[in-house]
Amino acid sequence: VDASVPLTVTAKTTDGNATVEIQSAVTARNTPSAPIALVNDTTMISIVSTAQDGVTVNTYSVAVLKQGSNNADVVLALSGNPTLTKVGSSTDQLVNYTTTVSAGTSSLTVTATAKDANANVTIQGVLIPRGQASAPIVLNDDTTTITVISTAQDGVTTRTYTIAVVKPTGTLRTSDLVDKGSANEKGLFASAEKELSIYPNPFVDNVTIELKGYNAGQAGVSISTMQGNMVFSRTLPVNDNKVQISLSDFKQGIYIINITVNGERKAYRIFKN
Known part of the structure; x- marks a missing residue:
């Protein structure tokens, strides 16, 4: 039973x-x-x-x-308390999360507390006592994937949790572009006469889009989650070659920002701390 x-x-x-x-x-x-x-x-x-x-x-x-409980659920917490955002559809066997940490974060620990005290939990392949933090996990310069596996008391039921920890560099990178067709190290679609940049990245409250050489009076800006849900869409004025956007109500995570200027449109990843 x-x-x-x-x-x-x-x-x-x-x-x-x-x-x-x-x-x-x-x-x-x-x-x-x-x-x-x-x-x-x-x-x-x-x-x-x-x-x-x-x-x-x-x-x-x-x-x-008594066969033992089949409860393999865990509660996850990361040192520094970054927000975990669920990505994609969860199943009984797999749950995927993503989170963003500051560029200066070199490592973090993970605490996975099993809801059933008799379940076993491994973090990066190492068995960790219930409620205790893992050893510090060194983070890559871009994305580090952490794997947590919980095995229920019955010895059969398992659930895997993956955490993609994103550590942005804080500067505009070609790797952040969704469409890299005309990107270079200076901006989204820069040329000798024109340059577009977004900063700060990661951001906390406000984002500035700087348009050099575009002579544009307005810019179309839309922002969506990594799951494709639109959370911001406006046509904004360009003042002194800049567009200022307040995003203080955004949750921590990764977003796709689409910018349209003078008929040119590009998409770019931004990170909310």
């Missing part, structure tokens, strides 16, 4: 005048017993039925084997 579900026993007698005892407690006919505590291995349950004549007695013994 599943140890997480309380166990009761109902004994039905063919004679309505017979009496029943379950675990030595008199129990009304066709009525569930009180919950029976199960031991770690096998629990023996005794049922005694006495006929109306007071002489005829039948004794039944039930051996209950």
Whole structure:
């Protein structure tokens, strides 16, 4: 049986005048017993039925084997408390997260607390006691993937959690462009006469789009999540070759910003701390 579900026993007698005892407690006919505590291995349950004549007695013994909980859920926490954003569709076996840390973060620890105290958890392949943090995990300059695997008490049920930890460099990078067709190290679509830059990146509250050489009076700006949900879409004025955007209400994570200027459109990844 599943140890997480309380166990009761109902004994039905063919004679309505017979009496029943379950675990030595008199129990009304066709009525569930009180919950029976199960031991770690096998629990023996005794049922005694006495006929109306007071002489005829039948004794039944039930051996209950406890298979262990199938709960492999964990609660994840990272040092520094960056926000974990779920990515894609979760399944019973796999959950994917992403998070962003500051460019100066060299390592972090992960604490994976199993909801069932009898489950086992590994982080980057190392078994970690419940509720304890992992050893520091060194972060790459771009993205580091951390794998957490929880195995339930039943020894069969597992759930894998992946955490993509993004550490932006803070400068405009060709690798941040969704469309790299006309990108160079200076900007999204820069040339000898024109240059577009976005800063700061990562940002906390505000983002500035600087347009040099475009002579544009306005720019179209739309922002979506990595899952494709549009969260911002406006046509904004260009003042002194700059567009100022307040994004203080955005949650921490990675976003795609689309910028349209004078008919040219490019997409770029930005990071909210």
